[in-house]
Amino acid sequence: MTDLKMGQISRRDFIKLSSGSTVALLLGFSINRCESRTQIDEFSFEPNIYVRIGSDDTITIVMPRSEMGQKVYTALPMILAEELEADWNKVRVVQGDFNPVFGSQTTGGSASIRTHYNRLREAGATARMMLVLAAATKWGTPPDNCYASEGYVHLKGTRKKLSYGSLAALAENVEIPEQVILKDPKDFKIIGRSIKSLDTAYKVDGSLDFGYDLTLPGMLTAVIKRIPTFDGSVVDYDDSKTMEVPGVEAVVQVSSGVAVVAKDTWSAIQGRKALDVTFDGGPSAHLNSTDIREKMLNALKHSGEVLRNDGNINVAQKKANKSLELLFEVPYLDHAPQEPNNCTAHFYDGLCEIWAPTQNPGASFEAAKSITSFEDSKIILHTLRMGGAFGRRLAADYTVDAVELARHFSDPVKVVRTREEDIQHGTYRPATVHLLKAGIGENNEALYWKHTVSGPQVGWHGTITGGAPDLAYAIPNVNVDVVMSPFPVPTGPFRSVAHTQNGFVNECGIDALARLAGQDPYAYRRELLRDSPRHIGVLDLVAEKSGWGKDLEPGHARGIAVHYSFRSYCAMVAEISQEKSGKFRVHRMTAAIDCGQVINPDGVWAQVEGGIVMGLTAALHGKITLENGRVLQSNFHNYPILRMDEMPVIDIHIIKSEEPPTGVGEPPVPPTPPALINAIAALTGEYITRLPING
Amino acid sequence: MLTKVSFQLNGKQVSVEVDPNTPLLWVIRDTLGFTGTKYSCGMGICGSCTVHIDGKTAKSCITPIASVANKSVMTIEGLAKDGLHPVQQAWVDEEVPQCGYCQPGQIMTAVELLKNNPNPDDAEIDAAMKGVLCRCGTYQRIRKAIHVASGEVQDD
Numbered sequence: 001m002t003d004l005k006m007g008q009i010s011r012r013d014f015i016k017l018s019s020g021s022t023v024a025l026l027l028g029f030s031i032n033r034c035e036s037r038t039q040i041d042e043f044s045f046e047p048n049i050y051v052r053i054g055s056d057d058t059i060t061i062v063m064p065r066s067e068m069g070q071k072v073y074t075a076l077p078m079i080l081a082e083e084l085e086a087d088w089n090k091v092r093v094v095q096g097d098f099n100p101v102f103g104s105q106t107t108g109g110s111a112s113i114r115t116h117y118n119r120l121r122e123a124g125a126t127a128r129m130m131l132v133l134a135a136a137t138k139w140g141t142p143p144d145n146c147y148a149s150e151g152y153v154h155l156k157g158t159r160k161k162l163s164y165g166s167l168a169a170l171a172e173n174v175e176i177p178e179q180v181i182l183k184d185p186k187d188f189k190i191i192g193r194s195i196k197s198l199d200t201a202y203k204v205d206g207s208l209d210f211g212y213d214l215t216l217p218g219m220l221t222a223v224i225k226r227i228p229t230f231d232g233s234v235v236d237y238d239d240s241k242t243m244e245v246p247g248v249e250a251v252v253q254v255s256s257g258v259a260v261v262a263k264d265t266w267s268a269i270q271g272r273k274a275l276d277v278t279f280d281g282g283p284s285a286h287l288n289s290t291d292i293r294e295k296m297l298n299a300l301k302h303s304g305e306v307l308r309n310d311g312n313i314n315v316a317q318k319k320a321n322k323s324l325e326l327l328f329e330v331p332y333l334d335h336a337p338q339e340p341n342n343c344t345a346h347f348y349d350g351l352c353e354i355w356a357p358t359q360n361p362g363a364s365f366e367a368a369k370s371i372t373s374f375e376d377s378k379i380i381l382h383t384l385r386m387g388g389a390f391g392r393r394l395a396a397d398y399t400v401d402a403v404e405l406a407r408h409f410s411d412p413v414k415v416v417r418t419r420e421e422d423i424q425h426g427t428y429r430p431a432t433v434h435l436l437k438a439g440i441g442e443n444n445e446a447l448y449w450k451h452t453v454s455g456p457q458v459g460w461h462g463t464i465t466g467g468a469p470d471l472a473y474a475i476p477n478v479n480v481d482v483v484m485s486p487f488p489v490p491t492g493p494f495r496s497v498a499h500t501q502n503g504f505v506n507e508c509g510i511d512a513l514a515r516l517a518g519q520d521p522y523a524y525r526r527e528l529l530r531d532s533p534r535h536i537g538v539l540d541l542v543a544e545k546s547g548w549g550k551d552l553e554p555g556h557a558r559g560i561a562v563h564y565s566f567r568s569y570c571a572m573v574a575e576i577s578q579e580k581s582g583k584f585r586v587h588r589m590t591a592a593i594d595c596g597q598v599i600n601p602d603g604v605w606a607q608v609e610g611g612i613v614m615g616l617t618a619a620l621h622g623k624i625t626l627e628n629g630r631v632l633q634s635n636f637h638n639y640p641i642l643r644m645d646e647m648p649v650i651d652i653h654i655i656k657s658e659e660p661p662t663g664v665g666e667p668p669v670p671p672t673p674p675a676l677i678n679a680i681a682a683l684t685g686e687y688i689t690r691l692p693i694n695g
Numbered sequence: 696m697l698t699k700v701s702f703q704l705n706g707k708q709v710s711v712e713v714d715p716n717t718p719l720l721w722v723i724r725d726t727l728g729f730t731g732t733k734y735s736c737g738m739g740i741c742g743s744c745t746v747h748i749d750g751k752t753a754k755s756c757i758t759p760i761a762s763v764a765n766k767s768v769m770t771i772e773g774l775a776k777d778g779l780h781p782v783q784q785a786w787v788d789e790e791v792p793q794c795g796y797c798q799p800g801q802i803m804t805a806v807e808l809l810k811n812n813p814n815p816d817d818a819e820i821d822a823a824m825k826g827v828l829c830r831c832g833t834y835q836r837i838r839k840a841i842h843v844a845s846g847e848v849q850d851d
């Protein structure tokens with residue numbers, strides 16, 4: 001992109017990477033349609049990297065994070081607009097390109113709002129104060145005589161007002177205030193309201209472009225015949241038939257396999273079909289899920305790294321009146337975002353320009369750097385819209401594909417994945433097994449809890465243990481440890497990461513313990529959470545709203561769960577029944593969440609709905625199996641995701657809070673499977689501890 | 696072998712010269728530049744690529760281009776006469792989309808449902824919509840939006 005105006009994010013603190021590197025992508029518009037829109041800005045006041053105020057009154061808010069359906073493009077602007085006292089109808093959003101000036105641009109860990117709440121409030125307030133000062137100067141009055149509201153600065157006691165746009169040029173020369181005065185949350189007009197997403201119309205009329213939709217002049221499209229095993233290699237290939245396929249331009253070997261580059265997607269796919277590649281399966285060509293399971297079960301016999309040790313577990317085990325032992329098993333899972341992974345790269349004039357639908361532009365940038373050995377200023381990275389991500393797009397493998405390939409061409413090359421490739425070449429949620437031993441004393445009081453996590457070797461054990469050591473229940477003797485075994489299967493964070501496993505273990509475990517003690521699972525939890533008012537808050541709310549303890553339709557049962565993750569508290573009640581076929585039907589999910597100060601309630605509801613659906617999919621259907629070193633599943637017929645006819649009614653309740661805002665995208669996932677399984681246990685007396693439920 | 700195929704796309708006559716087996720999806724997207732119709736599974740099981748052919752829904756990823764010769768194809772871009780179609784409007788009012796990727800397919804499917812059955816109940820909605828996947832999990836809002844749009848869709 002050459003439109004510098006568009007790229008000028010900040011006049012003061014912006015570090016220019018290169019002349020064309022700072023372009024932001026307009027919401028709802030493809031890159032090609034970008035310029036026409038920016039020309040509206042005749043002049044813009046840019047008090048900081050996050051906001052530009054145009055002389056035409058438009059407020060352009062620059063997104064430091066990426067949008068994948070979680071609606072940060074609405075929630076983050078709301079925070080800034082609140083403090084700015086902006087007219088919401090004048091707000092538009094652009095995606096900030098990769099740029100160190102933003103700090104981490106990784107969208108993950110349900111952290112966008114938490115980490116940007118203060119920053120964006122300050123950015124908005126600073127701009128507001130500068131506009132007020134500009135107006136005061138113009139009116140020759142102290143700034144205290146002026147106030148800002150809905151896009152105007154007003155002169156107190158008069159009808160005089162000046163629009164932000166008309167003050168833009170003046171404000172440009174105002175000193176940045178040393179002390180930022182934030183609004184009293186009681187005066188919030190935007191934060192806390194359900195505001196519609198700014199871009200929904202583009203999502204329903206087909207005009208919103210995702211990475212897969214990117215079209216650039218002269219662009220080529222490629223698919224890769226990938227090395228099917230995790231550590232295999234290409235021995236040889238014969239592209240003679242491929243080169244005869246109309247539309248195919250070239251065949252190039254890259255590190256992930258052999259790429260077929262064509263004029264369009266279908267020709268590339270046809271060319272790939274005709275391609276004959278001999279692979280070497282590599283050391284793990286015989287790997288299968290049964291072996292992995294066997295190894296993880298064996299590892300349970302060894303003592304692992306102790307993550308928590310309260311009281312004396314050995315003494316407690318001997319003292320227990322009654323005990324239980326449960327073995328939990330969960331499979332590998334693929335994120336399967338609706339839009340398969342893809343990435344586009346273009347080499348020209350010594351530059352490498354990349355268009356990546358990514359949660360992690362930093363990782364993609366680093367990958368491009370290490371492939372090209374270009375200096376930072378020669379790599380331009382645009383973050384594109386994602387059709388879902390759920391943690392999958394934290395990796396950079398798609399960018400590696402595009403950069404490795406595009407360097408051989410002078411035209412831009414888009415590398416797309418077909419669904420099969422995407423499912424079979426994932427960064428999977430690790431499979432794990434868990435041994436839980438727990439027991440109660442003379443008076444049915446919870447006495448001990450011993451949880452061993454066994455899973456694949458991961459960079460940081462938290463990726464498989466998160467949520468295990470921080471069990472919130474007041475149990476006097478707790479021991480949690482982890483053993484890891486090396487498997488060559490690529491893994492990565494999946495929405496709520498290890499809380500998907502440990503929320504399941506903790507919440508089915510405590511439920512089973514309540515039953516062992518002959519007590520109501522809600523009351524039992526409540527008592528053991530007596531020191532954690534925020535846990536109790538969501539638990540009580542979900543119990544009340546779900547009608548816990550009240551009569552149910554015959555054949556129905558309820559299960560409850562509560563879990564803390566990503567600094568938020570989420571409780572869930574599932575209501576289920578069993579069909580004649582033996583299948584379980586989920587009728588209703590009631591959720592309560594405490595995520596501190598809520599920015600956009602509707603956005604929270606949407607994320608909780610999505611988290612529940614993802615949790616149900618994992619509990620009922622999700623399974624990646626390995627056979628002969630490769631992933632068996634390939635598409636939605638053998639890797640099913642929840643369908644409309646399995647969809648329960650979802651009822652969501654949010655705790656009112658003025659605590660700082662915390663995560664929303666991930667916290668609803670962990671309590672969902674255990675609520676469902678605990679409901680099944682209430683109906684059948686059996687805890688299903690091996691997922692997925694439907695095999 | 697390239698073949699010339701003529702059909703109507705969103706009310707306009709178009710003609711392309713492609714391999715007759717090319718799925719309609721790729722012709723619409725790559726040859727004709729209408730990217731509102733999405734690829735997600737390529738085997739007719741997710742519904743993201745749903746379009747209307749002569750008024751009926753079809754999975755464009757498994758529809759060979761030769762089979763639409765002289766037929767009328769409508770994509771998400773052609774749905775509204777002006778502004779938004781009532782179903783699209785209901786989608787906006789109910790704030791249905793999360794990422795939005797599946798939504799063109801959801802909407803095209805919902806439009807057909809409402810044409811055939813102006814006031815579907817939940818079970819009828821489930822039956823009609825179960826072939827369109829949404830990994831983000833917007834199903835509850837889709838149900839609601841279909842109810843909101845009930846009675847608003849004319850068969851034309």
Ligand code: FES
Binds near residue numbers: 733734735741744
């Ligand atoms: S892409 Fe056609 S049905 Fe999935």
Ligand code: FES
Binds near residue numbers: 796
């Ligand atoms: S809204 Fe993302 S897949 Fe449906």
